[in-house]
Amino acid sequence: MPKRQSINGRNPRHENPIPNASRIGNLIMSSVIVGTNPGTRELPESFEAQVANVFAHIRHDVEAAGGSVDDIIKVTFWVRDPASQRAALNTEWVKLFPNSESRPARHTQALTPGGRSLVQADFVAVLGSEEA
Numbered sequence: 001m002p003k004r005q006s007i008n009g010r011n012p013r014h015e016n017p018i019p020n021a022s023r024i025g026n027l028i029m030s031s032v033i034v035g036t037n038p039g040t041r042e043l044p045e046s047f048e049a050q051v052a053n054v055f056a057h058i059r060h061d062v063e064a065a066g067g068s069v070d071d072i073i074k075v076t077f078w079v080r081d082p083a084s085q086r087a088a089l090n091t092e093w094v095k096l097f098p099n100s101e102s103r104p105a106r107h108t109q110a111l112t113p114g115g116r117s118l119v120q121a122d123f124v125a126v127l128g129s130e131e132a
Contacts, residue, residue, distance in 0.1 A: 009064025011039050013057065021061045026127040028065045033057045033121045047079075047118045048088050054121050055092045062125050069096055071125040072104045078111040078120040089119075 006019035007028065013020055013036060021030040035050025036043050038057070044050055054077075059069055079085045089108065097103040104123070111120060 005065075007061060007065045009060055011057070011060055013041070015041070020057070021065055023065050023127075028062060028067060028071075028123075028125040028127065030058070030061055030122045030124075033061070033123075034117045035119050043116050047085055050117070050119050051088050051092050054119055055096050058121065058123055059096065062123070065125070065127070067125050067127040070102070071127050072123050073126055074105040074107070075121055075123045077106070077108045079108060080111050080113075080118055082108050082110055085119075 003024060005023045007021040007023055008019050011020075013033075014031065018031050020033075021028050033054050034043070035053040036057075037053060038060070044053065058072070058075070062069060062072060077089060079089065086108070093103075093106070111117070
């Protein structure tokens with residue numbers, strides 16, 4: 001087995017020769033995740049729909065790598081207007097990570113203008129980590 005493993009699962013998303021994520025040992029790092037509809041490259045118009053899709057892609061990618069959302073240690077988001085879009089982001093965040101005592105770190109920053117994408121993300125996960 002190669003040291004590094006490309007992760008795509010059932011929904012490869014990139015047109016370029018880039019995997020959805022990459023895994024070495026128990027470490028997973030995703031490529032950029034945009035809010036396209038699962039299984040297509042269609043991008044919904046609304047921020048809320050794009051955010052929901054991003055969270056679905058995060059779940060898909062970590063599970064395709066053999067993990068679960070409980071293995072995610074950090075998520076970074078890029079959005080057009082962090083202040084006004086934080087509530088929609090938080091709604092999906094709490095759905096995916098309901099336990100307030102066990103959530104990944106998160107950083108949200110402004111998305112560079114241009115393009116149709118209203119939200120982008122990436123994540124880091126560590127598989128099989130045990131509680132200290």
